Amino acid sequence: MLTAHPGLPEFDYIKPKTLAEASAFLAEHSKDARIFVGGTDVFVRMRDGFWKEKYLVDVKGLEGMKSVSFDPRAGLTIGAAVNMNQIAESAEVKAHYPLLAEAAHSVASFQLRSRATIAGNICNASPAGDTIGAGMVFGGSLSVHGVGGFRREPLDGFFLGPGRTQLQAGDVVTAVHLPLPPKGAAGKYIKLGRNNIGDLAIIGVTALGWRDGETPSGYRFRIALASVAPVPLVPVAAEKILAEKPITDAVIAEAANAAMEAATPIDDVRGSARYRKLMVRNLTKQAVAEVWGRIQ
Amino acid sequence: MAYHRITTTINGATDVVDVPSNMTLLQMLRDKLALTGTKNGCAAGECGACTVLFNGEAVNSCMVLAVEADGADIVTVEGLAHDSQLDPLQELFVSEGAVQCGFCIPGMLISARALLDRRPNPADHDIRDALSGNLCRCTGYVRIIKAVKEAAKRGHAEPA
Amino acid sequence: MADNKQSANDGGRIPDVIGESVIRLDAREKAIGATQFADDFQFGPGLLYARILRSPHPHALIKKIDVSKAKALPGVKAIVTGDETPGFIGLYLQDRHIFCRDRARYVGDPVAGVAAVDEETAEKALELIEVEYEPLPGVFDPEFGVGPDAPLLHPDLGQYEVVNFVFPKPGTNISNHFKIRRGDADLAWAQCAAIVEKKYRVPHIQHVPIEPHVAVAKWDEGDNITLWGSSQSPFAQRNLIAKALGLSQSKIQVIAPVVGGGFGSKAGVSMEALAVVIAKAVKGRPVKLRLTREEEFFTTFVRQGLVAHFKMGCDKEGRLLAMENTYYWDAGAYTEYGVNMTRAGGYSGTGPYDVPNVKVDSICVYTNHPVGGPMRGFGMPELHSGLEQCVDDLAHHIGIDPVEFRQLNCIRGGDTVATGMTMHPIGLPECIDRVAKDIGWGKKSQPSAPNKRRGKGIAMMWKAPAMPPNAGSSAQITLSEDGTVTVALGGQEIGQGTFTVMAQMAAAALGVPYDWVKVATPVDTKYSPYEWQTVASRLTWSMGNAVVAAAKDARQQILDLAAEAWDEDPDNLDIVNGNVISYKTEESMPLKNMVIYGLPNPKGDGWIGKPVLGRGSFMPTYVTGLDAETGQGPRAVVHYTTGAQAVEVEVDMDTGRVEVLRAAAAFDMGKAINPEMVKAQMEGGLVQGISTALFEALKLKNGVVTNPSFVDYRIATTADVPHELFSEIVEVPQDDGPWGARGIGEHSMVPTIPAVANAIFDAVGIRMESPPYSSEKVYLAMMDAGIVK
Incomplete structure (x- = not known):
C-alpha cells in the first residue's frame, strides 16, 4: 500500500560551494546523504517514504553545471544542471542532436522539465528514462567528480540495474558529453505512453542511423530500448542485422523481431510483458523505417 | 533540522523568510505567506495546480524547496494582475467561460503566461503541450485552450 | 410562501436574461486567485492537524489497538479510535461507523485518528500506534459476493437502519435488490428475430477533483460543532453526523465554501466525520484534516464497479421486444449511498428504450473494495456502457443502421417506461438526429496514415435525478438600500455554475439587471436556507424553483407596496430593470430605499411597507413508491434528461492507441438558462467521458489499489481533447422546471464510453469486455482476434 506523506520528511539542505566540498561531504555521509539537482525524482521518493536521507545536497549552483556548449570537433557538453526544456529548445541541440531534443521534450510536463535534467535522468537509472536512449546511441559519457578528482564514465556499461549505476559515494556528475554525431545521421525517439503526452514510457525506442562504408549493408544503426529490461537495453542482434544485410522492409522487420527477442520486460501497472514485447517489435520497426527513409 | 533565512521576491515585493530544509516552495507560499491562490492538488508534481513562475519559468512549486528560492523571483497567480489591470489571460479565461470550479485555474494561468512569454504566437499544439501538465477535471480544456489562443492574438496589447 | 407547482414564465414572455450566456459571477474572483477554498481559510496558530491510521487489510478483525506510545509523543494532542464512534452513519442505509470498530472492510478503512501540532508529528504518531489484526478472506468480485462461498461482510445487516425504498437481504452480502418485472420476457424471446446476449464489466474509477478533500472541525465546550469543508452536501452532513453522534442537528454548523471539483466525491459524508470526532477530543481547538492525493484515490468514494449481463431481442422489423438485464454492483465495503445507485440503475435499467417485456435485477453487493459513492451519472455511465453496445450489436444482427434502430426504439x-410511468415530452429523437448529422454518420473518412483505421459510433442515454421522493430546496431573497439583491441558498457551487444560473433566475423573476444579484456565500447551515444536496443535476430545476418562488414573493411585496402608494391595482404594475413601473399611468420608481424603508404614507403621516424579504421553497410531492417485486408504480422519478453522443475515432494498428478525432453531443435540458454554460457542461462531461473510456481504472489487486497517484492513474490532459466538438442544445420544456429547465451536469458523460466502444467496433470489428480501451487492451484484443499479427 502506498502511504505518501503530506510533506517531505525531515532532512538538512546542504549547498556546497565547491565540487571538492560536495564530493567530500557525500563520501563522508555515504549512507545518509543524497545529491539532487531538479529533485523531481528525489522529492517524490522521499515523500513516498522510499528514501529517508538525512542530507540533501544541492549541487546545481556549482561551476559549469548550467551551461550547454557545442564544439564542432568534440561534440556537445551539457552541464548537469541544464534542464530538459533548455535542451529541448537549444538551437545547437536541435541543429546537431535533434533526437535528444525530441527525447527531452517527451519527458513529463513543461513544469517538470523546468526542473528535470538529463544528468538526473541518467543517474536515476530508471529503465524508463526517456533521454538515456539518446545518450547511449550517440555513445555518450559522463564527467564525474569524485573524491579522487575528475574522471569520465562511458554510458555503455554505466547501468547496473534499476536505480543502480557505476557511481560511487562522493561522485558528482557534472556534465553529459555526446560526441559528434556520425555524418548524415538521423534519429527517432518513439515513446508509447498511456495517454498522448506526459506519461512514463510503457516502452520507448531510440534509433539512430547513418551511412557507413564499412558495413556490408552500407549503413549502421544504434538502437536503445526503454522499459523493457532492468537497464536501458541495446538490442545488439538487431543492430547487427541492419549492419550486415542489405536493408529492405523485410530486413527491418527481421531486426525488429530481434529487438523483441532481446527484450525481457515485466508485467507492471503500466503494461504487460506481452504487450511490451510486441510494441518493441512494432515501434522498432517504425523507428528504424523512418530513420532509414531519411538517410537513404 | 536546519532552518534557512532566505530573501526572495514574490510578485514584485521582497520578503525575508525563515524556512526549514524540508519545506516546499508551495508550503512556504500557502502556509507562511498566506498566498493561497497557489493550490495544492497532489504534492507530487503531477497536477500543476501549484504552478508558479520561478525566475520566469513555470515550475511546480511542490517540487521546489523553499530554500532554493533564495534570491529568486517568484510570480504567483496573485501577481499576474497589475494595478487591478488583469492579465489578458485572466480577462479571457473569464470572458471565454474557461473557469468552472476554478481550482486548477491559478496554475493553468501561470503555465499559459509562461507559454506566451516564451512563444507569443503559439500554435494549437504548442498550447496543448504547454498546458498538458495542468490537470482540469471540469472544463474538458476546450475553453481554456481557446482563451489562450485569444490572448495570444491580443498579445501586443499586453503589459510587459 | 409560494406554492409548489409553479411556472416561472407567467404571461409567457421569457425574460431576456433567461437564455442569455452571461459571464459567470464567480469567474473573475477565481481567475485572480482570490476565491477561498476550504484549505485556504486561516485558523491561526491554534490550529491542529489530523492524520488517519488506515487498515492495510481488505478484510480483518481488529483485535487490539494500543495507542500508548503514540500518545506519549510530544506534540500529539489526542488519539481517537472506533471506541469513540459506536453510532452508525449513512445516507440511505446506516452501515458504517465513522472509525471502524471490531472489523476493517477495505484497505484504507479508518482505524484511528491523531490530532497533533502539525502533520509531520501526526504522521509520526501513526507509526507508533500498534494494531493487531486478524485477516479474513475477502470478497473482490460481486458475482462471487452473492454466492454461497463468499464470507459475510456485514453480519449485522438486518439490524441497520434503512429507508423504506431499499431492500437489504440479511444473511447475505446483498444490501439492495431492485427488480422490474413487466410483460413477460421469458415468453417474448420466442418471438424475437434476433437476440443479443452479453456480459460486460465496468471498473472502479475515481472522481479526481483537482481539489483534494479537506475538513476543519471545532467542537466547543457546549458541544456546538463547527465544520468547515469542501462539501456538496452541507445539510446532509449536518443531519448524518448529528444522527451518528446522537446530537441535535442544531448543534452542528457546516460552513462550505465553493468546491474545487465534486463530481459526487464530496457528496454525503466521507472524511468530514473523522475530523469532527477527532475535534471532540481537543475541545476548543480547530482540527484540520486534508487528504493526500494518494488517500484521495482509495479512501474517498469511488465509482462502483459493475458486472452486467444483458439479453435483448427484437422482431424482424427491428422493434425491441424484450430485455433481461442483471446488474451486480461492486459497491465496496459500505453501501450507505451505493444502495440508491443500485435502485437508480434498476429503474433506469432498460436505457432510454421502449420495451414491452422487461426483467431487470439490480443487485448491490458488499465487497472488500473502496467505498462506492455517487459519481457523475450515478450508475448510468456504467450500465449504458454495455447496454448501448448490445443495442448496436442487435441493430447489426437484424441489419438495421444503429442510428435508425435507435430512432425506431x-x-x-x-x-410508458419500464416502471409504468408515462414519459413526459422529451427531445431524444432530435438529439439522435443532431449528433448523427454533426458526425457525418454513414460517411467513412480517410485515415491519417496507412496503419490507421477510422470508425464512428453513437450512443444515447437517459438519467433521472436519483434522490428521495421528497428532496427539497429553499431560498431567500433580500435587497440592499441601493436595490441590489442577495440570494441566500443552500445549494453548492461546485464548478457547474449554479450560483450564476440562480442569479439569472432571481434577476428575471424579480425584474432587476443580472449584475445586481449576488449570492450569499459561503453556504452555511446556520444561515443558509435548506437544500437537500448538490447532486443529481437537480439544482437548476429544484433550487431554481425555490429561487424563482422567493424572487416572486419579494416582487409581490414590492408591487403591493407600490400599488398602495400609487393607489393602483398591483396587476397593472411590473418591475423592469430595477424600477417599479405602472403600465397604466407610466409612472416609475426605483427599487432603492423603498425595499428597506418602505414609502411615505400617501394618505398622510407615517410610512407604509417594510423591509422586503422573499421566501421560496420547492419539493416534489408527486413521486410514488414502486412495488418491491415488480418495480411498477405511477411515477418513479421527477423527470428524465435524455441525449446522445457520437464520436469518430482512429485506431493505430501498430499500437492499439485510440484517438477520438471528433465528437458531437446533444442533450435535451428543457431550457438552457445559460447556453454557453450548458455547452461547457457538455464539453467537460464529454472529455471526462473520453478519459474514462480510454484511460481510467482503479487497478485493484486483492483489495489494494495499485495505481493511487496521477503517475499511474492517468486522466485526460489538453493533449487528449478531440480537435472538433459539437455541442447541441435541444429544448423540450419541463412542465415544472423554471422556464422549462432540467439538469444537464451529469448526463454529458453518460453515453461516452459506449459511443467510443461502438466507434472502435466500427473501425476494427472488436468488442472488449470492459473499459478503459487502453492501447494495450485494444491491441491485444486485435491480436487475439487475428486482426493484427
Whole structure:
C-alpha cells in the first residue's frame, strides 16, 4: 500500500560551494546523504517514504553545471544542471542532436522539465528514462567528480540495474558529453505512453542511423530500448542485422523481431510483458523505417 | 533540522523568510505567506495546480524547496494582475467561460503566461503541450485552450 | 410562501436574461486567485492537524489497538479510535461507523485518528500506534459476493437502519435488490428475430477533483460543532453526523465554501466525520484534516464497479421486444449511498428504450473494495456502457443502421417506461438526429496514415435525478438600500455554475439587471436556507424553483407596496430593470430605499411597507413508491434528461492507441438558462467521458489499489481533447422546471464510453469486455482476434 506523506520528511539542505566540498561531504555521509539537482525524482521518493536521507545536497549552483556548449570537433557538453526544456529548445541541440531534443521534450510536463535534467535522468537509472536512449546511441559519457578528482564514465556499461549505476559515494556528475554525431545521421525517439503526452514510457525506442562504408549493408544503426529490461537495453542482434544485410522492409522487420527477442520486460501497472514485447517489435520497426527513409 | 533565512521576491515585493530544509516552495507560499491562490492538488508534481513562475519559468512549486528560492523571483497567480489591470489571460479565461470550479485555474494561468512569454504566437499544439501538465477535471480544456489562443492574438496589447 | 407547482414564465414572455450566456459571477474572483477554498481559510496558530491510521487489510478483525506510545509523543494532542464512534452513519442505509470498530472492510478503512501540532508529528504518531489484526478472506468480485462461498461482510445487516425504498437481504452480502418485472420476457424471446446476449464489466474509477478533500472541525465546550469543508452536501452532513453522534442537528454548523471539483466525491459524508470526532477530543481547538492525493484515490468514494449481463431481442422489423438485464454492483465495503445507485440503475435499467417485456435485477453487493459513492451519472455511465453496445450489436444482427434502430426504439413523450410511468415530452429523437448529422454518420473518412483505421459510433442515454421522493430546496431573497439583491441558498457551487444560473433566475423573476444579484456565500447551515444536496443535476430545476418562488414573493411585496402608494391595482404594475413601473399611468420608481424603508404614507403621516424579504421553497410531492417485486408504480422519478453522443475515432494498428478525432453531443435540458454554460457542461462531461473510456481504472489487486497517484492513474490532459466538438442544445420544456429547465451536469458523460466502444467496433470489428480501451487492451484484443499479427 502506498502511504505518501503530506510533506517531505525531515532532512538538512546542504549547498556546497565547491565540487571538492560536495564530493567530500557525500563520501563522508555515504549512507545518509543524497545529491539532487531538479529533485523531481528525489522529492517524490522521499515523500513516498522510499528514501529517508538525512542530507540533501544541492549541487546545481556549482561551476559549469548550467551551461550547454557545442564544439564542432568534440561534440556537445551539457552541464548537469541544464534542464530538459533548455535542451529541448537549444538551437545547437536541435541543429546537431535533434533526437535528444525530441527525447527531452517527451519527458513529463513543461513544469517538470523546468526542473528535470538529463544528468538526473541518467543517474536515476530508471529503465524508463526517456533521454538515456539518446545518450547511449550517440555513445555518450559522463564527467564525474569524485573524491579522487575528475574522471569520465562511458554510458555503455554505466547501468547496473534499476536505480543502480557505476557511481560511487562522493561522485558528482557534472556534465553529459555526446560526441559528434556520425555524418548524415538521423534519429527517432518513439515513446508509447498511456495517454498522448506526459506519461512514463510503457516502452520507448531510440534509433539512430547513418551511412557507413564499412558495413556490408552500407549503413549502421544504434538502437536503445526503454522499459523493457532492468537497464536501458541495446538490442545488439538487431543492430547487427541492419549492419550486415542489405536493408529492405523485410530486413527491418527481421531486426525488429530481434529487438523483441532481446527484450525481457515485466508485467507492471503500466503494461504487460506481452504487450511490451510486441510494441518493441512494432515501434522498432517504425523507428528504424523512418530513420532509414531519411538517410537513404 | 536546519532552518534557512532566505530573501526572495514574490510578485514584485521582497520578503525575508525563515524556512526549514524540508519545506516546499508551495508550503512556504500557502502556509507562511498566506498566498493561497497557489493550490495544492497532489504534492507530487503531477497536477500543476501549484504552478508558479520561478525566475520566469513555470515550475511546480511542490517540487521546489523553499530554500532554493533564495534570491529568486517568484510570480504567483496573485501577481499576474497589475494595478487591478488583469492579465489578458485572466480577462479571457473569464470572458471565454474557461473557469468552472476554478481550482486548477491559478496554475493553468501561470503555465499559459509562461507559454506566451516564451512563444507569443503559439500554435494549437504548442498550447496543448504547454498546458498538458495542468490537470482540469471540469472544463474538458476546450475553453481554456481557446482563451489562450485569444490572448495570444491580443498579445501586443499586453503589459510587459 | 409560494406554492409548489409553479411556472416561472407567467404571461409567457421569457425574460431576456433567461437564455442569455452571461459571464459567470464567480469567474473573475477565481481567475485572480482570490476565491477561498476550504484549505485556504486561516485558523491561526491554534490550529491542529489530523492524520488517519488506515487498515492495510481488505478484510480483518481488529483485535487490539494500543495507542500508548503514540500518545506519549510530544506534540500529539489526542488519539481517537472506533471506541469513540459506536453510532452508525449513512445516507440511505446506516452501515458504517465513522472509525471502524471490531472489523476493517477495505484497505484504507479508518482505524484511528491523531490530532497533533502539525502533520509531520501526526504522521509520526501513526507509526507508533500498534494494531493487531486478524485477516479474513475477502470478497473482490460481486458475482462471487452473492454466492454461497463468499464470507459475510456485514453480519449485522438486518439490524441497520434503512429507508423504506431499499431492500437489504440479511444473511447475505446483498444490501439492495431492485427488480422490474413487466410483460413477460421469458415468453417474448420466442418471438424475437434476433437476440443479443452479453456480459460486460465496468471498473472502479475515481472522481479526481483537482481539489483534494479537506475538513476543519471545532467542537466547543457546549458541544456546538463547527465544520468547515469542501462539501456538496452541507445539510446532509449536518443531519448524518448529528444522527451518528446522537446530537441535535442544531448543534452542528457546516460552513462550505465553493468546491474545487465534486463530481459526487464530496457528496454525503466521507472524511468530514473523522475530523469532527477527532475535534471532540481537543475541545476548543480547530482540527484540520486534508487528504493526500494518494488517500484521495482509495479512501474517498469511488465509482462502483459493475458486472452486467444483458439479453435483448427484437422482431424482424427491428422493434425491441424484450430485455433481461442483471446488474451486480461492486459497491465496496459500505453501501450507505451505493444502495440508491443500485435502485437508480434498476429503474433506469432498460436505457432510454421502449420495451414491452422487461426483467431487470439490480443487485448491490458488499465487497472488500473502496467505498462506492455517487459519481457523475450515478450508475448510468456504467450500465449504458454495455447496454448501448448490445443495442448496436442487435441493430447489426437484424441489419438495421444503429442510428435508425435507435430512432425506431427510443423512448418518446407519452410512452410508458419500464416502471409504468408515462414519459413526459422529451427531445431524444432530435438529439439522435443532431449528433448523427454533426458526425457525418454513414460517411467513412480517410485515415491519417496507412496503419490507421477510422470508425464512428453513437450512443444515447437517459438519467433521472436519483434522490428521495421528497428532496427539497429553499431560498431567500433580500435587497440592499441601493436595490441590489442577495440570494441566500443552500445549494453548492461546485464548478457547474449554479450560483450564476440562480442569479439569472432571481434577476428575471424579480425584474432587476443580472449584475445586481449576488449570492450569499459561503453556504452555511446556520444561515443558509435548506437544500437537500448538490447532486443529481437537480439544482437548476429544484433550487431554481425555490429561487424563482422567493424572487416572486419579494416582487409581490414590492408591487403591493407600490400599488398602495400609487393607489393602483398591483396587476397593472411590473418591475423592469430595477424600477417599479405602472403600465397604466407610466409612472416609475426605483427599487432603492423603498425595499428597506418602505414609502411615505400617501394618505398622510407615517410610512407604509417594510423591509422586503422573499421566501421560496420547492419539493416534489408527486413521486410514488414502486412495488418491491415488480418495480411498477405511477411515477418513479421527477423527470428524465435524455441525449446522445457520437464520436469518430482512429485506431493505430501498430499500437492499439485510440484517438477520438471528433465528437458531437446533444442533450435535451428543457431550457438552457445559460447556453454557453450548458455547452461547457457538455464539453467537460464529454472529455471526462473520453478519459474514462480510454484511460481510467482503479487497478485493484486483492483489495489494494495499485495505481493511487496521477503517475499511474492517468486522466485526460489538453493533449487528449478531440480537435472538433459539437455541442447541441435541444429544448423540450419541463412542465415544472423554471422556464422549462432540467439538469444537464451529469448526463454529458453518460453515453461516452459506449459511443467510443461502438466507434472502435466500427473501425476494427472488436468488442472488449470492459473499459478503459487502453492501447494495450485494444491491441491485444486485435491480436487475439487475428486482426493484427
